[in-house]
Amino acid sequence: MTISPEEGLPDPGQLLAASLTRPLTASEQAYLDAWAASSATAREEIARTREAWMALGLAAEDPAVRAMRQAARREAGLDRVAAPRSLVRRLVIAGLGLAVAAALAVGVTLSTRVETRVFTAPDHAAAHLTLTDGSRVTLSPGGRLESRFTLGARDVALRKGDAYFEVAHNARRPFTVAASGRTLTVLGTRFNVAGGRRLTVSLVEGSLRVSQAGAPSVVLRPGERYVETAPAAGAVQAGDVAGDAAWTSGRVVLTGATLAQAAERLSRAAGRRVELTDPALSNLRLSGSLRIERMSDVAAGLEALLPVKTRLTREGDLFISPGVKSS
Numbered sequence: 001m002t003i004s005p006e007e008g009l010p011d012p013g014q015l016l017a018a019s020l021t022r023p024l025t026a027s028e029q030a031y032l033d034a035w036a037a038s039s040a041t042a043r044e045e046i047a048r049t050r051e052a053w054m055a056l057g058l059a060a061e062d063p064a065v066r067a068m069r070q071a072a073r074r075e076a077g078l079d080r081v082a083a084p085r086s087l088v089r090r091l092v093i094a095g096l097g098l099a100v101a102a103a104l105a106v107g108v109t110l111s112t113r114v115e116t117r118v119f120t121a122p123d124h125a126a127a128h129l130t131l132t133d134g135s136r137v138t139l140s141p142g143g144r145l146e147s148r149f150t151l152g153a154r155d156v157a158l159r160k161g162d163a164y165f166e167v168a169h170n171a172r173r174p175f176t177v178a179a180s181g182r183t184l185t186v187l188g189t190r191f192n193v194a195g196g197r198r199l200t201v202s203l204v205e206g207s208l209r210v211s212q213a214g215a216p217s218v219v220l221r222p223g224e225r226y227v228e229t230a231p232a233a234g235a236v237q238a239g240d241v242a243g244d245a246a247w248t249s250g251r252v253v254l255t256g257a258t259l260a261q262a263a264e265r266l267s268r269a270a271g272r273r274v275e276l277t278d279p280a281l282s283n284l285r286l287s288g289s290l291r292i293e294r295m296s297d298v299a300a301g302l303e304a305l306l307p308v309k310t311r312l313t314r315e316g317d318l319f320i321s322p323g324v325k326s327s
Helices: 011-018 026-038 041-056 063-076 085-106 260-270 296-303
Strands: 115-120 127-130 136-138 144-149 154-160 163-166 177-178 182-186 190-194 201-205 208-212 214-218 224-230 233-238 253-260 274-276 285-291 308-312 318-322
Touching: 011 026, 026 041, 026 182, 041 085, 115 127, 115 214, 136 144, 182 190, 201 208, 208 274, 214 224, 253 260, 260 274, 260 285, 260 296, 296 308, 296 318
Parallel strands: 154 177, 274 318
Antiparallel strands: 115 144, 127 136, 136 163, 144 154, 163 190, 177 182, 182 208, 190 201, 201 224, 208 214, 224 233, 253 285, 308 318
């Protein structure tokens, strides 16, 4: 989605420049926030602009940069006395032309400050992460998550496994998740992302936009799922979204799932192999809630729900076979 300048409002670059010397109006700020949320390119432009201001000493009046500087001073234990705001404003206005001209004259290259991290969960246990912006993520066993934070954007990529997100609200820094060729854009929300054979995104709270190149975007409401139906297509459906996220508290909730689907979900949630020894079992259906802390409990639960027998290996992997038919 591309945000175009609206009648009566300057372009986003002019709004950014205006914020150096005066507070933006509510409509101007809302417009700038919408532009920032519209694309990664817009967020990168904001980040580069604010980095330039900081490098040139022109960002004293920008609220977002000022807040970051104050936080940095607190973390460093510094207590500097700030210059009067009127003096700062005079210095900013007086130095703007000289600083920019000097930068252009010597060919200064200003780089965007980027913080990148990679998170990997243990093979057989979920990882509970707190990102630098305060957002919390539960990453399934063996999962892998990459984050790339700048001044104007928070971008993460789910490379492997499932993840449950509790995103810290920050309208100035939209939060996006890349997963299975889709981009999930949020501001403040709770949602579950399940990989496997088909991507399933379950929205518990807030709002969430699912985008993909070559396909229209969809906006999820609480209680809805986005389910991948083809590599370039998906469908929105209502469902038990709290049940989809129950793996974060040690349970897998199944509602009319096939045994093949159940085995896949159990494998991801527990970080153990759960396999069918006979393809004929794939279409058996089951509903219930299975505790996953101990695979012996999973085995007992499956045998109670279905005509199957199970074998648990020393490593904790589970193999499911047809049960013995009664005479």
